[in-house]
Amino acid sequence: MPRAAISALDEDAYPFPAWSLLYAILIGVSLVASAAASWTLHKYSKLVASCVCSAMLHFFIWKSIYSGCRILIIGAIMNQFVGKTSTWFALDEDHDIGGVRFIGQDVGNADNALLDEPPIAIKIGLFVGDTALLSGAYWMLILVVELLRLVVSFAFPEANDPSFYSSRFRSFLVASSVAQSVVIVAVTLGYADSDAPRRHPRAVVRVLYMNCTGQKLESVECRIVQKPLYIRLKLILLIYDVTAIPYFGVGWTLAVRPTSRETSLEFVPNWILITSNLLFFAAPIALALVLVANQRCVMSWCMVSEDVIQQIQANEAPTAFPVFVNTDIESSSALWGTLGNAMHEAQDIHDNLLRALLVPHRGYEITTAGDAFQLAFHNIPDAVAYCLDVQEQLLLQPWPPSLATCQMPGSATITTQPFLLKRPKLIFHGVRVRMGIHASTPAEGELVNQVHPVTGRTMYVGLSELIGREVSEIGCGGQIVVTAPIVRWLRANLTNNTPWAKAHPLVLRELGVHAAARGTMFM
Numbered sequence: 001m002p003r004a005a006i007s008a009l010d011e012d013a014y015p016f017p018a019w020s021l022l023y024a025i026l027i028g029v030s031l032v033a034s035a036a037a038s039w040t041l042h043k044y045s046k047l048v049a050s051c052v053c054s055a056m057l058h059f060f061i062w063k064s065i066y067s068g069c070r071i072l073i074i075g076a077i078m079n080q081f082v083g084k085t086s087t088w089f090a091l092d093e094d095h096d097i098g099g100v101r102f103i104g105q106d107v108g109n110a111d112n113a114l115l116d117e118p119p120i121a122i123k124i125g126l127f128v129g130d131t132a133l134l135s136g137a138y139w140m141l142i143l144v145v146e147l148l149r150l151v152v153s154f155a156f157p158e159a160n161d162p163s164f165y166s167s168r169f170r171s172f173l174v175a176s177s178v179a180q181s182v183v184i185v186a187v188t189l190g191y192a193d194s195d196a197p198r199r200h201p202r203a204v205v206r207v208l209y210m211n212c213t214g215q216k217l218e219s220v221e222c223r224i225v226q227k228p229l230y231i232r233l234k235l236i237l238l239i240y241d242v243t244a245i246p247y248f249g250v251g252w253t254l255a256v257r258p259t260s261r262e263t264s265l266e267f268v269p270n271w272i273l274i275t276s277n278l279l280f281f282a283a284p285i286a287l288a289l290v291l292v293a294n295q296r297c298v299m300s301w302c303m304v305s306e307d308v309i310q311q312i313q314a315n316e317a318p319t320a321f322p323v324f325v326n327t328d329i330e331s332s333s334a335l336w337g338t339l340g341n342a343m344h345e346a347q348d349i350h351d352n353l354l355r356a357l358l359v360p361h362r363g364y365e366i367t368t369a370g371d372a373f374q375l376a377f378h379n380i381p382d383a384v385a386y387c388l389d390v391q392e393q394l395l396l397q398p399w400p401p402s403l404a405t406c407q408m409p410g411s412a413t414i415t416t417q418p419f420l421l422k423r424p425k426l427i428f429h430g431v432r433v434r435m436g437i438h439a440s441t442p443a444e445g446e447l448v449n450q451v452h453p454v455t456g457r458t459m460y461v462g463l464s465e466l467i468g469r470e471v472s473e474i475g476c477g478g479q480i481v482v483t484a485p486i487v488r489w490l491r492a493n494l495t496n497n498t499p500w501a502k503a504h505p506l507v508l509r510e511l512g513v514h515a516a517a518r519g520t521m522f523m
Contacts, residue, residue, distance in 0.1 A: 030284040031067035037288040055143035062136035069129030247280035317458035323383040324468030328372035330477035361386035399430035432477020439485040440464030
């Protein structure tokens with residue numbers, strides 16, 4: 001029986017395993033990310049019973065085990081380099097770049113043909129790591145299927161029937177379980193990190209399903225946005241495309257087993273081997289960020305500031321289902337006839353205030369007619385907050401003194417209760433602005449966007465725009481009249497005591513059904 005060969009490190013040609021160290025650092029970060037995600041999901045699962053949360057928890061637990069095993073194996077490889085001799089791993093740059101891929105692999109090189117088999121501890125680490133990788137992939141299957149089930153349950157009411165789910169996915173889950181068992185057996189017989197060929201088609205099918213059936217969009221606060229479920233599935237697919245396909249593609253290429261190791265490595269350049277390894281080892285970091293971490297917080301350092309976004313959106317007209325706000329000064333014609341020049345100053349204060357508050361609330365000025373403003377907002381929270389803010393700020397403006405004594409409709413003078421020998425203190429004297437809010441919906445028909453040939457501002461033509469103008473004419477000065485879609489949103493926030501409701505206290509009073517000239521509106 002031939003004597004086992006010993007691989008000696010050529011310190012002049014390759015003194016230090018730099019790539020193994022880089023792999024160890026990256027896998028260490030992946031281990032920390034997976035462990036942190038597991039701990040976060042473990043705490044969250046105590047509060048909320050969720051199949052999605054449970055699947056993600058088990059997925060990251062197995063990812064943590066996989067990363068831990070890989071760190072131990074790479075540590076053993078680095079120990080061989082430090083010892084400068086090895087009986088089971090070739091100590092050269094090519095094997096340092098390949099890392100775990102080349103453990104126990106006979107690549108046909110005469111110098112390495114008689115190397116010993118890896119120690120039993122290394123074999124156990126490889127097996128546990130590969131099994132953890134496959135088990136994590138199986139939990140990812142459950143996660144993706146559950147996300148798809150949620151999509152289907154929202155899209156089709158009959159999906160709430162358990163038979164709908166079981167009849168369509170039972171055979172799929174059974175087939176996946178059989179495939180999982182077959183691959184586990186294959187891993188037992190050799191060293192193979194290969195589950196991406198099965199995970200990738202599943203994610204592709206689900207993303208294409210939502211794309212082709214139009215289930216990727218939903219209406220949130222009168223805005224058409226991509227569904228969070230669709231975004232999660234798309235990001236999972238993207239991560240597997242970027243990280244898994246290169247890694248397993250290189251693995252399949254190396255598995256062809258050319259005549260010699262040199263031929264194999266010439267066929268696959270080192271930079272491709274390094275890139276595929278780095279991307280695959282970084283996959284748990286990306287998945288932890290996408291599935292668990294607060295992406296907005298983590299990426300805040302490279303995001304545009306909120307002030308800049310507000311300024312940009314204030315100059316952009318809402319294109320899909322805007323929220324209309326119409327305002328005007330009550331009895332403004334009578335005030336102009338009585339006060340004259342004082343109304344010039346009052347209207348300047350009024351106009352400047354309404355325009356100044358548009359930017360922080362991301363509003364868009366459509367047009368003005370005298371003291372009447374027609375505005376559009378991207379969502380309901382901004383529109384309601386804008387109106388509340390305007391009404392509060394109107395009380396604080398330095399109105400002309402002549403408004404305090406005119407006693408005209410459309411103006412108001414509020415004083416403190418008179419006390420003996422004290423003059424009442426003036427609390428407010430100024431114009432009263434009535435406001436109306438209406439959120440457009442698909443049920444009201446198409447809303448056509450047009451650009452005014454003179455002003456260049458976006459104009460809206462449709463039933464929703466007409467209802468918005470009608471609403472503003474119903475109320476009195478100081479009132480904010482809203483339609484049914486706004487009422488439903490407000491009630492939901494007030495009932496749940498959301499952060500928005502805490503920041504914007506208000507009194508909601510039902511006005512009933514209003515028979516308008518253009519139809520019937522519920523207030």
